[in-house]
Amino acid sequence: MKLRIGTRKSTLALWQANKVADALHQQGIDSELVEIESFGDKVQDIPLNKLGDKGVFTKALDDALLAGEIDLAVHSLKDVPTVLPEGLKLTAVLERGNPADALVRPAQPKKMDTRVIATGSIRRTAFWKNRFPEDEVVGLRGNVPTRLDKVDSNEWYGGIFAAAGLERIGYEDRISEVLHWMIPAPSQGIVGIVTADEIEFENELAKIDHKESHICGAIERAFLNELEAGCSSPVGAHAYIKNEMLYFVGAVLSLDGSRRLDVEQEILLGEASADKGTTWAKMLKSEGAEEILEQAENG
Ligand SMILES: NCc1[nH]cc(CCC(=O)O)c1CC(=O)O
Numbered sequence: 001m002k003l004r005i006g007t008r009k010s011t012l013a014l015w016q017a018n019k020v021a022d023a024l025h026q027q028g029i030d031s032e033l034v035e036i037e038s039f040g041d042k043v044q045d046i047p048l049n050k051l052g053d054k055g056v057f058t059k060a061l062d063d064a065l066l067a068g069e070i071d072l073a074v075h076s077l078k079d080v081p082t083v084l085p086e087g088l089k090l091t092a093v094l095e096r097g098n099p100a101d102a103l104v105r106p107a108q109p110k111k112m113d114t115r116v117i118a119t120g121s122i123r124r125t126a127f128w129k130n131r132f133p134e135d136e137v138v139g140l141r142g143n144v145p146t147r148l149d150k151v152d153s154n155e156w157y158g159g160i161f162a163a164a165g166l167e168r169i170g171y172e173d174r175i176s177e178v179l180h181w182m183i184p185a186p187s188q189g190i191v192g193i194v195t196a197d198e199i200e201f202e203n204e205l206a207k208i209d210h211k212e213s214h215i216c217g218a219i220e221r222a223f224l225n226e227l228e229a230g231c232s233s234p235v236g237a238h239a240y241i242k243n244e245m246l247y248f249v250g251a252v253l254s255l256d257g258s259r260r261l262d263v264e265q266e267i268l269l270g271e272a273s274a275d276k277g278t279t280w281a282k283m284l285k286s287e288g289a290e291e292i293l294e295q296a297e298n299g
Pocket of ligand 1: 076077078079144160161162164165187188189190191
């Protein structure tokens with residue numbers, strides 16, 4: 001059996017696909033990479049939240065799975081819509097990397113009067129404006145190396161990146177500050193494996209599935225899904241496990257960061273299931289989360 005692993009072509013995507021290939025190899029399973037370009041990769045000049053939101057990075061790989069051209073698709077799980085197309089499922093995830101967001105300062109920072117922060121993410125924008133209302137936020141798109149170049153060549157205070165993305169492709173030393181106060185995107189730092197519903201290599205994938213990362217990701221995605229928010233919504237969620245306990249923080253913000261609802265929970269690991277994310281999102285809904293998100297959609 002030689003499994004065909006579908007992946008996007010960016011350095012980060014290839015790193016993640018190779019990581020899955022290595023994990024399969026350790027289970028004695030051969031694989032090969034099949035590189036596929038996504039719509040989100042082709043169109044680099046339009047802000048992500050204007051691209052039609054759901055699945056801009058995943059659709060081409062979904063189609064290849066459904067057409068039987070590949071056996072599994074490897075994604076940054078945070079780019080995968082919470083509801084997958086009919087016939088596909090999230091089968092396994094790798095052990096989570098760094099879930100945090102990070103600030104990258106220009107290689108040669110300049111003195112400036114007002115701070116301009118670059119990010120293409122409305123979640124990062126909202127969290128930044130919530131903490132630093134005086135700062136200006138400007139758009140930033142492209143793959144990781146492209147965005148790093150833009151941070152260096154513009155008169156910005158810095159840009160915001162996923163720490164995992166930087167660490168994976170050798171830019172760890174560009175992290176100026178880990179933004180521990182910013183709640184990460186649901187499933188940030190998790191590599192996910194999507195397959196067809198019915199597969200012959202279910203047992204093999206179960207062996208490389210990291211159960212703790214899987215349950216944390218599932219809770220965060222259920223939280224996001226209940227809020228009917230996509231990967232480009234001002235929603236943060238982070239679950240983590242320590243000493244047989246599962247801890248969760250989640251938040252919904254208005255685009256300008258002026259309004260914010262938070263939820264913080266801890267439960268026994270034995271009681272953890274994806275529907276906890278749904279329950280915790282409902283708590284924020286009862287406090288008016290939907291109104292805040294609607295505002296973000298129209299804003
Ligand atoms: N939105 C693009 C994207 N999708 C996944 C990652 C990084 C890896 C991860 O979060 O798992 C990134 C880069 C970034 O947000 O800076």
